Amino acid sequence: MKDTFPKSSVMVIGEMIGYADGGVVSKQVLKSEAGNITLFSFDRDQGLSEHTAPFDALVQILDGEAEIMLGGETIRLKKGESVIMPAGVKHSLHAIIRFKMLLTMIRG
Template sequence: MNIGFEKGTVLNLEQMIDYAEGGVVSKQVIKTDSGNLTLFSFDEGQGLTEHTSPYNAVVQVLDGQAEISINRQPHILKAGQTIIMPANVPHALHAIKRFKMLLSMVKG
């Protein structure tokens, strides 16, 4: 299912989502039975508490800087960097500086 974005067009993902002061914004790009793509923006200090997902998750940082913990092992990522979070392993995100990311969730 396409969620408001035309397939076959060039997208600038970093420009397609804005920051919200003191908050987190998400915008679904596409959703299918096998996974989805979602844009997120996090204001400085915001994040997602530790959780698990049945999907493998690829985080591509588009702007800013974040600490992403996988199984309580912290990783510092900045714009242009990517990390893969394995399915069913605890992970968390924290905005060191406000940041934007593309989250790709893939079954399997």
């Protein structure tokens, strides 16, 4: 089961997750009926294969650089940049260099 972070505590969100050599790490920050927030780290050349999600999702890059295929279009994001992935649109992620992201999915 993924970790859920404590409420009412100050966090430096990018420091709340580390990298795993050759892997992907995820930690659940917050989960509710309204949606969830998950922190991810990807080592270089790691990623998530093409899939869809039933709800819009905001991706915020906290460190590094990622390539996102979104509806057949390639988007490169680096630290400080974000994109909203629309519900039902096929997407995949690939680490150009290792990166961390915060994924916020809102149901509705």
